[in-house]
Amino acid sequence: MSLTNEKTINMYTKMITARLMEEMIGQLFSENMLHGTTHLGIGQEASAIAACMTLQKGDKITLTHRNHLGCIGIGMELKYIMAEMFGKETGVCSGLGGSMHMIDIEKGNLGANGIVGGGLGIATGAALKMKYKKENNVVLCFLGDGATNEGLFHEAMNLASIWKLPVVFYVENNGYAVSMPTERSMNIKDIEKRAEGYGMRSIILDGNNAIDVYNMTFSAVQYVREGNGPMLIESKTYRMSGHSRNDTEQRYRDAQEVEQWSAKCPIKRLEEYMLKNNIASTEMLTEINEQVTKELKEAILFSQNSIEPVAEEMQRYVYAK
Amino acid sequence: MKEITYKEALREALSEEMTQDENVILMGEDIGLYGGNFQVTQDLVLRFGEERVMDTPLSEAVIAGCAVGAAILGLRPVVEVMFSDFVTLMMDNLVNQAAKMSFMSGGKVNVPMVVRLPVGCGTGAAAQHSQSLEAWMCHVPGLKVVFPSNPYEAKGLMKAAIRDNNPVIFCEHKLLYNAVGNVPEDDYIIQIGQANVMKKGAHLSIITYGYAVQKCLQTALKLKTKGIDAEIIDLRTLLPLDEKTIIDSVKKTGRVLIVHDAVKTGGVGGEIAALIAEKAFPYLKAPIVRIAGKDVPIPFNKKLEQASVPQVEDIKKAAERLMRK
Numbered sequence: 001m002s003l004t005n006e007k008t009i010n011m012y013t014k015m016i017t018a019r020l021m022e023e024m025i026g027q028l029f030s031e032n033m034l035h036g037t038t039h040l041g042i043g044q045e046a047s048a049i050a051a052c053m054t055l056q057k058g059d060k061i062t063l064t065h066r067n068h069l070g071c072i073g074i075g076m077e078l079k080y081i082m083a084e085m086f087g088k089e090t091g092v093c094s095g096l097g098g099s100m101h102m103i104d105i106e107k108g109n110l111g112a113n114g115i116v117g118g119g120l121g122i123a124t125g126a127a128l129k130m131k132y133k134k135e136n137n138v139v140l141c142f143l144g145d146g147a148t149n150e151g152l153f154h155e156a157m158n159l160a161s162i163w164k165l166p167v168v169f170y171v172e173n174n175g176y177a178v179s180m181p182t183e184r185s186m187n188i189k190d191i192e193k194r195a196e197g198y199g200m201r202s203i204i205l206d207g208n209n210a211i212d213v214y215n216m217t218f219s220a221v222q223y224v225r226e227g228n229g230p231m232l233i234e235s236k237t238y239r240m241s242g243h244s245r246n247d248t249e250q251r252y253r254d255a256q257e258v259e260q261w262s263a264k265c266p267i268k269r270l271e272e273y274m275l276k277n278n279i280a281s282t283e284m285l286t287e288i289n290e291q292v293t294k295e296l297k298e299a300i301l302f303s304q305n306s307i308e309p310v311a312e313e314m315q316r317y318v319y320a321k
Numbered sequence: 322m323k324e325i326t327y328k329e330a331l332r333e334a335l336s337e338e339m340t341q342d343e344n345v346i347l348m349g350e351d352i353g354l355y356g357g358n359f360q361v362t363q364d365l366v367l368r369f370g371e372e373r374v375m376d377t378p379l380s381e382a383v384i385a386g387c388a389v390g391a392a393i394l395g396l397r398p399v400v401e402v403m404f405s406d407f408v409t410l411m412m413d414n415l416v417n418q419a420a421k422m423s424f425m426s427g428g429k430v431n432v433p434m435v436v437r438l439p440v441g442c443g444t445g446a447a448a449q450h451s452q453s454l455e456a457w458m459c460h461v462p463g464l465k466v467v468f469p470s471n472p473y474e475a476k477g478l479m480k481a482a483i484r485d486n487n488p489v490i491f492c493e494h495k496l497l498y499n500a501v502g503n504v505p506e507d508d509y510i511i512q513i514g515q516a517n518v519m520k521k522g523a524h525l526s527i528i529t530y531g532y533a534v535q536k537c538l539q540t541a542l543k544l545k546t547k548g549i550d551a552e553i554i555d556l557r558t559l560l561p562l563d564e565k566t567i568i569d570s571v572k573k574t575g576r577v578l579i580v581h582d583a584v585k586t587g588g589v590g591g592e593i594a595a596l597i598a599e600k601a602f603p604y605l606k607a608p609i610v611r612i613a614g615k616d617v618p619i620p621f622n623k624k625l626e627q628a629s630v631p632q633v634e635d636i637k638k639a640a641e642r643l644m645r646k
Binding site for chain 1: 346372375377378380382383385386387388389390391392393394395396398413414417418422423424425426427428429430431432433462463465486487
């Protein structure tokens with residue numbers, strides 16, 4: 001399905017929602033309003049959200065520790081995500097998971113993962129279920145460049161390939177695994193090349209260009225949905241934020257590099273595209289921003305007013321009935 | 322009742338559950354035409370097809386991970402790796418994924434899966450193919466750990482494990498696969514979390530599980546000739562422990578001998594001893610005794626291999642000493 005104007009506007013709305021939400025999360029952390037840590041994906045909105053927009057009902061995603069964008073992309077509600085950030089009972093994980101473990105199976109999110117590459121097996125198994133039940137669905141498995149150096153990556157890629165499972169391995173190469181640049185962590189320029197060893201098709205896309213992300217991911221998803229086996233997508237992108245809330249100095253990268261990528265801001269690029277192609281007016285974009293800001297404030301208020309989970313009850317979640 | 326082997330009992334459980342629930346699938350190493358490393362899944366692929374009995378590559382991590390993904394969407398995968406020692410390669414997916422998904426999602430997700438592990442020494446397979454690592458899994462809230470001691474237990478516990486909505490680590494001792502025993506003709510399950518008083522006795526409580534149960538039963542016969550009446554508790558489930566059955570027995574006999582093949586340090590026996598000390602200390606007539614595997618990797622040499630785990634004679638001597646205290 002091609003990208004209609006309506007869908008483009010929807011995509012933009014989600015991208016700006018994610019951006020404003022993550023900026024707010026960063027601010028709340030700096031004010032010590034939130035507990036724990038978080039991994040922001042500022043700068044990667046197109047890569048995550050446009051990819052999610054290609055999915056249909058019944059399709060699933062698995063997410064990484066940098067997962068808030070995917071949550072918005074798959075359609076999880078802002079207020080329940082924020083309530084989880086606050087550790088409240090109304091959060092998507094009832095306050096037991098937090099930033100790294102957002103999950104909402106009904107909406108399609110099989111879970112974000114605190115283990116790098118942890119979603120690889122889960123995505124493979126979910127795809128196995130779809131194939132076994134002859135469902136016309138796919139799994140979009142998000143992972144980072146760092147995860148492709150984990151052993152499970154090899155096992156999952158191979159298994160998905162020999163069993164021809166409907167899974168798209170979506171590698172968001174943002175240049176760094178915490179502080180380790182990809183040039184130092186692997187001896188190839190393009191992670192895409194790794195697919196060849198598994199007899200798997202692969203493509204590279206510009207992860208900061210929402211339109212490209214959508215169109216190319218859509219084709220890949222369709223190929224996989226038709227039963228041709230898995231695919232690997234390498235989405236080249238960049239995280240503008242630090243690795244986590246503690247990564248303030250960022251001595252591993254220079255300011256010039258950050259500035260160069262800043263010019264490729266996926267949201268600015270989509271705004272320009274929408275204005276140029278008369279998909280939206282400046283007024284409309286402003287209106288969307290205002291609406292999202294309002295929803296975000298409401299979500300925070302909802303979170304702050306929500307009750308905390310109680311210690312006496314946590315035991316009951318350890319085992320399912 | 323009919324007399325069948327432990328591995329036949331497991332096969333019957335798998336086959337019956339697969340027949341009555343199409344969500345039950347098998348994945349593992351050489352489980353298809355080869356029939357499994359210990360022939361447990363023999364011929365199942367012919368009955369249920371390759372879609373339900375899936376040979377996997379030697380990829381223990383993704384076997385476990387794949388089971389988690391399939392389970393959270395409603396399948397009930399039963400996976401097998403060749404030797405329980407290879408659970409080390411599955412650990413992230415068992416400990417960080419399978420065990421925690423229900424909890425981390427605030428109870429919104431179930432992970433109904435079974436991991437079949439051939440455990441233990443006695444086959445001359447040496448240090449990397451003979452371990453009893455079940456205590457590791459007992460340290461992880463969210464997992465269940467069971468260890469059947471005979472064919473009846475094997476079938477009933479396997480059926481319960483498959484129907485359970487949690488990840489169940491299913492330990493099978495290699496020396497038990499050919500053991501025979503009576504199994505009911507009709508459908509039955511053994512509740513996970515319930516220990517079994519295998520033999521009632523008045524003088525001491527021998528608390529044990531897995532293959533060691535067989536050795537303790539033999540020991541009990543020898544003790545009887547010496548006038549010692551031992552009660553034998555088969556734990557069946559190591560996590561969660563059936564505290565009541567343990568404590569009730571201790572209150573009755575006042576003497577406790579804990580027996581397992583796994584190494585003593587950090588073993589399940591320590592947990593049981595602590596539990597008894599906490600909850601039944603005033604009833605003890607003598608200090609608790611643990612007879613367990615020596616703190617060594619399993620040696621290859623046959624005599625040393627036998628010496629590394631408790632044998633009937635060791636258990637008997639320990640029981641006699643305990644009775645003198």
